[in-house]
Amino acid sequence: MKPTDEPGSLAPHTMPGQASTGLVAHPLSSGRQLRITPGDDWQGEHLEVVSPEGDVEVEILLTREGPVVRVRAGSLRMSSASSIQLEAAGAVEIRAEELRVRTQKSVHLDGETILLNCADTPPAPAQLPHTHAPGCGHG
Numbered sequence: 001m002k003p004t005d006e007p008g009s010l011a012p013h014t015m016p017g018q019a020s021t022g023l024v025a026h027p028l029s030s031g032r033q034l035r036i037t038p039g040d041d042w043q044g045e046h047l048e049v050v051s052p053e054g055d056v057e058v059e060i061l062l063t064r065e066g067p068v069v070r071v072r073a074g075s076l077r078m079s080s081a082s083s084i085q086l087e088a089a090g091a092v093e094i095r096a097e098e099l100r101v102r103t104q105k106s107v108h109l110d111g112e113t114i115l116l117n118c119a120d121t122p123p124a125p126a127q128l129p130h131t132h133a134p135g136c137g138h139g
Contacts, residue, residue, distance in 0.1 A: 032057070 026034040031052035039045030039062070049058040061068040078084055086092060101107060 022038045024036045024038075026036075028034060028049075033048075033050045035048040035050055037044060037046050037048075046059060046061040048056050048060075051057050055072070056070075057072055059068075059070040061070075
């Protein structure tokens, strides 16, 4: 296939100086590029959307454990007609200048310990009294 610089073309472009990696780039009409890097045995196989300035905006790294998705954007919006679920075997961390939660119904926080306005390190479990607030379904 002959490479072309025409935006939206699906003809592959091998990046200069990168012929040995197999990197293929497709220009998009927005000025961005879709870059695809084939990997060997799950090593380095990924897709990227790169801005006209050269910043990686979206990256999908394909690993043996499953895909890793990274998004760097001015804003990120998710919407669903039914529900959105986040699950992690480890921690889920949110860092922001401000966090707002709005619901038309209840907000539920269930956990062994719920800490508010505290240091990053929770106190040892022996220091915490084991009580349940009335009306929380714990008797």
